[in-house]
Amino acid sequence: MPDDSGTSNRAYGRTPFKRSRSHFTDRITADGRDGWPVAAGRYRLVVSRACPWASRAVISRRLLGLEDALPMAIADPIQDDRSWRFTLDPDGRDPVLGIRYLAEAYEAREPDHPGGVSVPAIVDVPSGKLVTNDYQQLTLDLATEWTALHRPGAPDLYPEAHRAEIDAVMDGVYRDVNNGVYRAGFATGQDEYEEAFGALFRRLDALSEHLSHRRYLVGDTLTEADIRLFTTLVRFDAVYHGHFKCNRFKLAEDPVLWAYARDLFQTPGFGDTVDFDHIKRHYYQVHTGINPTGIVPLGPDLSGWLTPHHREELGGRPFGDGTPPGPVRPAEEVPPRGRP
Template sequence: MAADGEFKRDLRYITTRITADGRDGWPVEPGRYRLVIARACPWANRAAIVRRLMGLEDVLSMGVAGPLHDERSWSFDLDPDGRDPVLGIERLQEAFFRRDPEYPRGITVPAIVDIPTGQVVTNDFPRMTLDLGREWAAHQRDGAPDLYPDKLRDEIDDVALKVFHDVNNGVYKCGFARSQDAYEGAYRALWERLDWLEERLRTQRYLVGDTITEADVRLWPTLVRFDAVYHGHFKCNRQKLAEMPALWAYARDLFQTPGFGDTIDFEQTKTHYYGVHRMINPTGIVPSGPDPRGWLTPHGREALGGRPFGDGTAPGPVPEGERVPALG
């Protein structure tokens, strides 16, 4: 937290990478690693989406932490006996401490853990999705899309950076502000960027090019949580997402695309934000709404053209143990 009350996210992550050539000491190996996410977390949501789109479910297992945590980190309270069935740990903190017993920073998801040693390899979420898309290519499904095509990388990076500062992190800067000026500055930046995105998406189906890219993967997890959490809980309340025609249709289009909506659990998301952030919501009461069934209504974005997966295909069915509750 800055002296002026502005929320400052700690962006210092464990940056070792899992690569095809193992140059950081962590080679890509099927079955060796476990991706740990929480359904509530938008940063973790990105990794879950890319893992689905790439078809890596059989080579990179996934653990799901529960929606509530304390100062000791995310816990596996959704699993039998409160332990991750593969890692055998109660809290993600244990994997970080096996890597560094004096680990000084936040215990964050997503994290990829080396199963044999129990050590976290990385929690560098921006790099993680890029590496799942590129370094794991030899193990991806047939028809996996290219989310980061060479010819579009500069534009994807530019859009993603703007979205991160003003939207992905912008909602947190609104919600965690500790002064009126800091809140109002973040609020203005958020809505200026959302208006920019609304205009951009009026005439194109996806953020960059005519297919789903890394830019869409980075924006969408914030949009899907907007009305349920950020609008009220984080005071981002100029409008609801459902009141912005292009953004709302775009968000529904992706929700109904395999690999996106099938990673979302609205109840866990609300339980986390309203239950953990007691400095914002002292009672811990979790709101009953909004009704999520609007996410299944027709979006009409097909009229703008585009090919969701480019030259690739849609991912297959969600594995039995990873299904989220149906809406309704």
């Protein structure tokens, strides 16, 4: 997660919530203008399935078919004082990078760097150095700079003709929804909380109205905008409604947003990357200032995610002229405990 949204086991909620900018903003591009050219197998994407910002990259990578070109490391959803760690791997080390903590790649790039240790992050395998933790730009570059390595039939997630509209939609979604749930959850005063709460649900109301007569946020195909909204919606009832006090309604109580989210969840590349076990354990066990007992709730019932949504009646083609991704690779399958 970006720097101040879950990077350590500190007690949250003592100071007003403010999300810092990514410190490492180098880009991996087709022409290598920042010194990091696109190259199959050179880099390693480090993610947490718990993190909505990292989940964007996981979904984009799968939709675009970059599994071979950009191998992925999955961090433990529970952090310690050094943040994201590779305790899910044998011997507690990433098998490719050989490190126990993502922080080691940060330190290799810049000792005593400012800010926290966040995911998603891309690490240069030969040097072991972090390349970027710019969660806003990273997925846009996967869609536009890595095209030579996309699978046949990969969708255009950031079509040039719609970029201005996509950017406008994503700006509002980021401010009021993606970041808004954190502003509400980590608020230190009633007024601060109510401001974030109001902006969040005004935006959700507007999105519900917008999606009541169209299948996707922009155009008639999936775009980056849908990915960014989905990663918050899929966590809404499981964590944000109760844990972050975003409780004017549950996602399942808004017919439009609930159907939209289920439509995406059942689209290859979306729901098959979601691990509800990692999500719940991270939020409820890491945010000790909000949930000091560390108790992880047993609910909600996840079976509704697989029920019919009927959104196809609105038209639209999820992959445009392309095709859906193939089956999830066995090594990247979400364990049964994390699935509906």
